[in-house]
Amino acid sequence: MQAAASMTVRVRPAAGLMLAVGCVLVLAAISLFVGVADMPLGDLISGDGSAQAIQLLLVSRIPRTVALVLSGMSMGVAALIMQMLFRNRFVEPTTTGTVEAASLGLLVVALLAPGLPVFYKMVVASGFALGTTFLFLRLVSKIPAGSSLVVPLLGLMFGGVINAVTTFFAYRYDLLQSLATWTNGDFSGVLRGRYELLFIAGGLAVLSYLAADRFTVAGLGESFTRNLGLNYGRIVASGLAIVSMVSAAAVVTAGTVPFLGLIVANLVSMAVGDNLRRALPWVAVSGAGFLLACDIIGRVVRFPYEIPVGTVAGVLGSGIFLFLLLRRRARFG
Amino acid sequence: MIEIHNLTKCYDEATVVDDVSLKLPESGITAIVGPNGAGKSTLLSMMARLIAPTAGRVLVDGLDVQETPGAVLAKRLAILKQNNQVNMRLTVSELVAFGRFPHSGGRPTVEDKRHIDEAIAYLGLNELRDRFLDELSGGQRQRAFVAMVLAQDTKYVLLDEPLNSLDMKHAAAMMKLLRRTADELAKSITVVIHDINFASIYADHVVAMRDGRVMLEGGAVDLMQELVLKDIYDTVVKVREVDGHRLGLHYL
Ligand SMILES: Nc1ncnc2c1ncn2[C@@H]1O[C@H](COP(=O)(O)OP(=O)(O)OP(=O)(O)O)[C@@H](O)[C@H]1O
Ligand SMILES: [Mg+2]
Numbered sequence: 126m127q128a129a130a131s132m133t134v135r136v137r138p139a140a141g142l143m144l145a146v147g148c149v150l151v152l153a154a155i156s157l158f159v160g161v162a163d164m165p166l167g168d169l170i171s172g173d174g175s176a177q178a179i180q181l182l183l184v185s186r187i188p189r190t191v192a193l194v195l196s197g198m199s200m201g202v203a204a205l206i207m208q209m210l211f212r213n214r215f216v217e218p219t220t221t222g223t224v225e226a227a228s229l230g231l232l233v234v235a236l237l238a239p240g241l242p243v244f245y246k247m248v249v250a251s252g253f254a255l256g257t258t259f260l261f262l263r264l265v266s267k268i269p270a271g272s273s274l275v276v277p278l279l280g281l282m283f284g285g286v287i288n289a290v291t292t293f294f295a296y297r298y299d300l301l302q303s304l305a306t307w308t309n310g311d312f313s314g315v316l317r318g319r320y321e322l323l324f325i326a327g328g329l330a331v332l333s334y335l336a337a338d339r340f341t342v343a344g345l346g347e348s349f350t351r352n353l354g355l356n357y358g359r360i361v362a363s364g365l366a367i368v369s370m371v372s373a374a375a376v377v378t379a380g381t382v383p384f385l386g387l388i389v390a391n392l393v394s395m396a397v398g399d400n401l402r403r404a405l406p407w408v409a410v411s412g413a414g415f416l417l418a419c420d421i422i423g424r425v426v427r428f429p430y431e432i433p434v435g436t437v438a439g440v441l442g443s444g445i446f447l448f449l450l451l452r453r454r455a456r457f458g
Numbered sequence: 459m460i461e462i463h464n465l466t467k468c469y470d471e472a473t474v475v476d477d478v479s480l481k482l483p484e485s486g487i488t489a490i491v492g493p494n495g496a497g498k499s500t501l502l503s504m505m506a507r508l509i510a511p512t513a514g515r516v517l518v519d520g521l522d523v524q525e526t527p528g529a530v531l532a533k534r535l536a537i538l539k540q541n542n543q544v545n546m547r548l549t550v551s552e553l554v555a556f557g558r559f560p561h562s563g564g565r566p567t568v569e570d571k572r573h574i575d576e577a578i579a580y581l582g583l584n585e586l587r588d589r590f591l592d593e594l595s596g597g598q599r600q601r602a603f604v605a606m607v608l609a610q611d612t613k614y615v616l617l618d619e620p621l622n623s624l625d626m627k628h629a630a631a632m633m634k635l636l637r638r639t640a641d642e643l644a645k646s647i648t649v650v651i652h653d654i655n656f657a658s659i660y661a662d663h664v665v666a667m668r669d670g671r672v673m674l675e676g677g678a679v680d681l682m683q684e685l686v687l688k689d690i691y692d693t694v695v696k697v698r699e700v701d702g703h704r705l706g707l708h709y710l
Contacts, residue, residue, distance in 0.1 A: 212545070273545075338564040342556060344546050348508050348539050353559045353610075354532025398547040398590060 145410045149194070152417040156190040157182065159424050184317050192320040192379055193312055193420050193434075194413040199326035201412025202333055202405060203371040204386025205393070206364045209344035209401070211265060214394070215277035215450075217387040218254075218372040219308075222280055225287040226257035227369070227376040228307045232291050235300055243377055247322055251366075251373035257287065258365050274450075310375070310382035310435035312420055319378065326374035329367050330409055337401035340364060344399060382416060382435050384442035389415055391449050459484055460505060460535075460614060460646070465514035467500050467670075475500050476670035477514070482614075482663070487640050488648045489661035491681065493691055496667040498650045499540050502616050505648075506537035518614060532560035536610040538603050540618040540650070544591060550602045551587040554578055557609035577609035580635055582628075596623040604632070608639065615639075615647045621656065629653075633660045654695075655705045658682050666690050682706060 204217035211221075218224045230253030234246045241249075261283055265276050295304040306314075333340070342350050343360045350357040375381045386408075393407045416434065419441060423432040460482040467475040475497040482488050490498050503509045505516050507523040516523045518535050536557075548556075554577050558570040566574070578587050581601040591599055600623055607615060620636075621629045633656050640647050651657050657664055657678060664681045666674040673690050674680060681687070682704035687695040695706040 214545075338556075338559065341546075341548070342559065345544055345556070346542070348503075348537070349542075349544075349556075351508055351528060352506065352532065352537050352607075353556065354527075354529035355559075356528060394547055398549065398552070400548055400552050 142406055142410065145407070145414065149410055149414045149417065152414055152421065153190050153194060156193065156417055156421055157186045159421055185315075188317045188320050189312050189315045189420075190417070192315045192323050193417050195320075195323040195327035196310070196312075196375055196379060196382070197385065197413035197416030198409035199323070199330040199371045199412075200375065200382060200386040200416075201389040201393075201408040202330040202386075203368045205390040205401065205404060205408045206333060206340055207368050207386075208390055209340045209399075210361050210364045211262065211276065212344060212346065213265075213273050213276045214391060215273065215387065216280060217384070217390070218258075218368060219284070219381060219383040220277040220280045220387065221258055221261050222284040222287050223254045223258045223261075223368060223372050224308060224376060224381045225284040225291065227251065227254040227373045228304060229253055229287055229291045230373070231307060231376055232295055232300065232304065235303065236294065236298060243322065247325075247370075247373045247377045250376055251369040254369035254372050255365055258369060262361070262365070306380055307376045308381055308383075308435075309433060310380040310438070311433035312379045313431050313433070315379050322374045323378050326371045329370055333364075333367050334402075334405050336360070336363065337405050341399065341401045344401075380435060382419075382438045382442075384446055385412065385416060385419075385438050388442050388445050388449070392445075459519065460648075461517040462501075462505065463515050463517070465501065465504055465516065466512045467497070467504060467509070468512045474670050475504065475511075478667075478670075478672055479514075480665060480672065480675065482648060483646060485640060485644045485646050486662035487636060487660055488646070488663040488665060489657035489678075490648065490650045490665045490667065491652070491654055491657055491690070492667035492673070497670040498667055499618050501667070502537065502618050502648070502650060503539070506535060506616055507531065508537065508539070529560060532610070532612075534612050535614040535616065536607045536612040537616040538607045538618060538620065540622065542599075542603055544599075547590045547592055549588050549590055550583050550594070550605070551578060553591060553602055554583075554605045554609050557606035558611075560610060573609045573611055577605040580608065580639075581605040582631070597625060597628055600624060601628065601632075613645055615645060617647065617649045619650050619652065621651065621653065629656070636660070654681065654687070654708075655703075658705060659703050679704065 207216050207218065208214055227250040230250035231246060234241055234249050261280060268275060291304060295301045339355060339360045342353055342355055343357065347357045350360065372381065389408055389412045393404050393411055397403050397407055419437040420434040423434050423437040426432055462478055462480040465475055465478045466473065478501060492498055504511045505523065510524065518531065521531065523531060551574065554574050555566060558566055558573060562570045578584060581604060583601060583605060586594065586598060591602065594602065604617065604620055620632055624632060636647050636649065637660050639645055658681065661678050664676060664678055665672060666681060668690055674686060682697050684695060684697050687706060693708065695708045696710060697704055697706050
């Protein structure tokens with residue numbers, strides 16, 4: 126009897142995660158077959174025009190779907206890691222100036238060395254993101270604890286200032302249009318050969334699982350971390366490096382999706398808690414699922430036109446974000 | 459043994475711990491008492507390498523805490539600070555399990571599980587072990603933190619006001635538990651404590667601080683004198699003997 130009880134406890138979380146993975150696979154399959162260009166399944170199987178259908182699948186639909194999955198999972202993971210390092214539930218790369226700094230970095234490259242291969246553009250952008258986020262973390266540590274809403278507000282202002290600088294130069298040098306695509310996620314332009322850097326972001330998200338315990342301990346605070354004999358500074362540095370590279374990869378490919386990571390990380394925290402060993406896989410899977418769902422909605426709502434996924438996620442996301450804010454306030458006074 | 463040599467901490471102009479030298483014994487309970495702002499927490503944090511001293515050094519079994527690798531020290535010395543603002547959703551047993559991190563490196567063995575279960579049972583948290591920390595009362599959370607530090611199973615345990623937000627029953631139970639741990643497992647437990655009567659009854663060794671200096675070092679009997687207490691706390695405390703224990707009455 127007791128053995129049976131402990132069995133179900135042990136089996137159920139994994140089963141839930143498997144179910145979630147199943148849902149993401151279904152969404153991914155739908156994503157492959159929804160689009161402006163018709164691609165009936167029948168065409169793929171029968172011979173009729175199948176060469177064209179396969180071409181479409183390989184060049185556009187598969188890259189788009191894979192990009193969505195990689196972005197969604199890495200943005201969720203980046204947000205969760207950031208929330209541990211800042212010890213604040215309302216931070217993520219778009220509420221701390223990280224993404225804005227990455228865009229600024231990309232703009233600097235576009236102005237000074239436009240011919241640079243895209244990988245190096247990403248490296249420069251992550252450098253900007255890392256420096257800025259580190260600066261912001263230092264700034265935040267000076268704020269008295271207990272004002273958890275001040276941090277994201279300050280972060281949004283901070284990002285706003287950086288964005289103003291970027292916009293000024295983008296305007297002067299006629300790059301406003303590029304700027305818009307960096308920060309407002311849109312996966313309609315994703316084609317083979319233009320999204321592969323996202324594999325780096327996805328890889329980092331998977332790799333961060335190895336340090337899951339360390340990030341959880343960091344979330345308990347510097348004293349706990351040092352008491353357990355861990356190097357707090359090193360954990361923070363590696364976490365911020367992951368976050369910066371993920372953000373930069375998003376900016377140079379399909380763009381970031383505001384609030385996606387923040388929402389996913391909060392929902393997962395409510396459901397399974399903050400032990401990153403358990404939460405990270407959930408955040409990765411839910412992030413991918415949420416982004417796929419938003420993108421599919423964006424494709425079908427005004428068919429045959431597309432609404433960028435950033436807009437869909439922004440509308441859905443700000444609603445959920447407000448709900449979370451009010452709920453937290455209600456719980457903790 | 460923990461040896462403290464000429465330890466000093468200054469913030470800007472203010473000297474909050476002033477040239478303190480102490481030796482804390484290999485086992486037993488040491489109580490650190492003193493008024494608010496005396497420098498007790500600062501002293502404890504420096505002993506546990508959480509903050510760097512302005513001058514002086516601390517040796518734990520001969521190891522300089524500032525120079526010894528954190529992972530080595532974490533198996534010998536554990537600290538629980540006074541205020542622990544943790545707003546993470548971890549369950550009690552997950553939190554306590556992190557106390558084993560210095561030993562397990564995140565892969566708990568049977569031995570680690572035994573320590574975790576023991577610590578949880580010791581602090582009467584069996585019923586609460588799967589509850590999230592943010593769903594506990596202040597005293598329950600405090601007990602969970604103490605369980606985590608005990609699970610770390612170090613020879614030296616530093617606790618800054620472990621009786622914080624505990625009710626009468628649990629405060630007494632906590633002191634008894636510390637007493638038993640010190641006796642049975644031969645540990646050296648140092649507690650910062652405001653209730654001098656708990657110090658009087660349970661401590662083997664007392665250190666009284668005021669204005670960053672050590673005013674008194676000795677047994678509980680040395681502390682529980684009306685003149686001594688007046689000197690340390692600047693307030694009149696009557697001392698009476700009850701059942702062989704000297705108790706201070708500061709309510710009058
Ligand atoms: N980071 C800091 N910067 C400046 N002053 C500090 C800092 N931390 C502590 N102090 C000062 O050092 C003195 C000693 O503080 P400490 O926390 O060690 O006192 P305490 O004996 O633990 O008091 P309590 O019983 O209230 O916990 C206080 O006057 C405090 O204001
Ligand atoms: Mg104190």
